[in-house]
Amino acid sequence: MITCQDARQLFDRYLDGELSPALQTELHAHQLSCPMCQSELAMLEACGDVVALDRCEPSLSESFTDRVLLARRSQLVPRPRRWGRMVLLVGSPMAAAASILLAFMLIVPSTPQVNRTAVLGPRDGGIVAAPTSVQEAMKLTRAEDRSEQAERELADTPPMPAVGFMEALLARVVEQSQDGVEGVRGSVAELELLLRQSVLAASEQLVAQGESTRGKGATNDAPADRPIPDLEFLGPPGLNPEPASEPTPHLLLLDPL
Amino acid sequence: MYNWVSMIARQAEIGSGRLTRHMEKRLIEQARSGSEEAARVLVDAHKDRLFAFVWRILRDHEESEETCQEAFLRAFSSLDSFSPKYRFSTWLFTIGYRLCLNHIRRRKLLTGEVDWSGMPSGEQDVSEMLAESEEARRLKDEIWGAVDKLSVPQRAAVLLFYREGMSCDEVAKTLGIPMATAKSHLHRARARLRDSLAGLVKDWSQVQLLREAAS
Numbered sequence: 001m002i003t004c005q006d007a008r009q010l011f012d013r014y015l016d017g018e019l020s021p022a023l024q025t026e027l028h029a030h031q032l033s034c035p036m037c038q039s040e041l042a043m044l045e046a047c048g049d050v051v052a053l054d055r056c057e058p059s060l061s062e063s064f065t066d067r068v069l070l071a072r073r074s075q076l077v078p079r080p081r082r083w084g085r086m087v088l089l090v091g092s093p094m095a096a097a098a099s100i101l102l103a104f105m106l107i108v109p110s111t112p113q114v115n116r117t118a119v120l121g122p123r124d125g126g127i128v129a130a131p132t133s134v135q136e137a138m139k140l141t142r143a144e145d146r147s148e149q150a151e152r153e154l155a156d157t158p159p160m161p162a163v164g165f166m167e168a169l170l171a172r173v174v175e176q177s178q179d180g181v182e183g184v185r186g187s188v189a190e191l192e193l194l195l196r197q198s199v200l201a202a203s204e205q206l207v208a209q210g211e212s213t214r215g216k217g218a219t220n221d222a223p224a225d226r227p228i229p230d231l232e233f234l235g236p237p238g239l240n241p242e243p244a245s246e247p248t249p250h251l252l253l254l255d256p257l
Numbered sequence: 258m259y260n261w262v263s264m265i266a267r268q269a270e271i272g273s274g275r276l277t278r279h280m281e282k283r284l285i286e287q288a289r290s291g292s293e294e295a296a297r298v299l300v301d302a303h304k305d306r307l308f309a310f311v312w313r314i315l316r317d318h319e320e321s322e323e324t325c326q327e328a329f330l331r332a333f334s335s336l337d338s339f340s341p342k343y344r345f346s347t348w349l350f351t352i353g354y355r356l357c358l359n360h361i362r363r364r365k366l367l368t369g370e371v372d373w374s375g376m377p378s379g380e381q382d383v384s385e386m387l388a389e390s391e392e393a394r395r396l397k398d399e400i401w402g403a404v405d406k407l408s409v410p411q412r413a414a415v416l417l418f419y420r421e422g423m424s425c426d427e428v429a430k431t432l433g434i435p436m437a438t439a440k441s442h443l444h445r446a447r448a449r450l451r452d453s454l455a456g457l458v459k460d461w462s463q464v465q466l467l468r469e470a471a472s
Contacts, residue, residue, distance in 0.1 A: 012444045043461035050400045051419040057309045065300045068329045
């Protein structure tokens with residue numbers, strides 16, 4: 001016969017369904033003679049029964065399934081087809097390469113049409129690496145094979161424009177800029193001339209005024225000494241033909257006296 | 258054209274509400290290929306059990322619904338990686354349990370901070386298999402109160418073991434823990450329940466909580 005302590009140690013294995021038939025018999029035999037262990041095991045079994053069968057949780061809202069399916073529908077994104085991926089994977093690099101090639105063709109200056117057979121000469125016979133640029137072709141032409149035919153063809157080639165697409169574009173901009181600079185220079189020279197003339201005219205006028213006051217006899221009136229005409233040199237004489245007999249209010253405000 | 262998905266749905270309604278493994282496998286295949294009807298059957302077959310499990314852990318109706326919805330969506334979105342050797346319910350409960358843990362971490366809800374005022378009252382509809390006496394209702398509330406005082410892993414282990422009828426191995430797989438740890442959670446949960454309920458009744462062997470037990 002097992003003790004209460006032994007029986008309690010078997011409870012968990014019994015409730016887990018892992019107790020051997022022999023030990024189950026021992027446990028039941030102990031329960032018959034021990035009301036405390038019997039009550040304790042009954043309590044644990046009652047807990048299990050209540051947890052398993054007592055459905056007292058609140059219920060889900062009726063629209064739950066529809067909400068889940070609606071959310072799932074919004075999550076479903078149509079997968080791109082394989083050929084679409086292939087186009088993306090292969091097409092993009094090809095398009096990039098084509099763009100680079102096109103740009104290169106536009107930027108590189110147009111090359112003279114050189115007859116490769118003439119350049120390389122018929123005696124080369126075998127496969128010769130193609131010239132990578134016009135300069136290399138020219139070098140080959142000069143150094144290796146200066147046949148008459150090649151020289152004639154080169155001579156017949158129209159003069160290569162000195163600039164490519166970008167250079168032609170930039171040349172236009174530079175030309176326009178130069179025109180602009182020239183125009184600004186001309187304007188500055190005119191302005192300088194006008195300023196010189198105005199200063200000269202003002203100083204002459206001042207000298208003439210001083211002579212006239214000396215002739216009339218100098219007075220100590222302050223308003224007469226006020227150098228109002230001095231302010232007029234700010235503008236060229238041609239622009240302000242009115243005599244400065246009466247100072248305008250804004251000139252008075254500027255008067256330091 | 259005969260719609261076998263509807264047939265399965267009817268069988269699930271007539272039966273215990275649980276799908277057989279074969280039905281479940283076919284439904285998952287259909288749902289994987291985009292069948293909304295199959296997805297609906299899967300949701301209807303599992304939503305109540307999942308919600309009860311999640312609600313017992315979170316104890317908040319709105320949060321539990323959101324968690325269940327998220328669990329279903331995650332399950333459907335990763336159906337391609339679902340292994341047919343597991344039950345869909347096991348997988349779904351695993352997702353639900355992890356979402357619960359995330360939720361609890363977010364709101365920093367500890368077991369001791371559970372609001373006991375939200376305990377279900379005896380006025381709620383209960384299974385017809387339960388005894389209807391006031392004393393039985395009180396004891397059931399006491400038992401649920403003791404269950405709610407368990408730690409989250411212990412509570413989850415108890416719910417999966419008793420309510421979902423999972424073995425210790427399935428509980429361990431569902432919770433993502435070793436089987437020894439799952440057993441430890443279960444045994445400690447029983448010890449705590451025993452301590453909580455010890456003084457309530459003098460002799461539990463005389464208590465008839467369930468009609469089936471009385472017969």
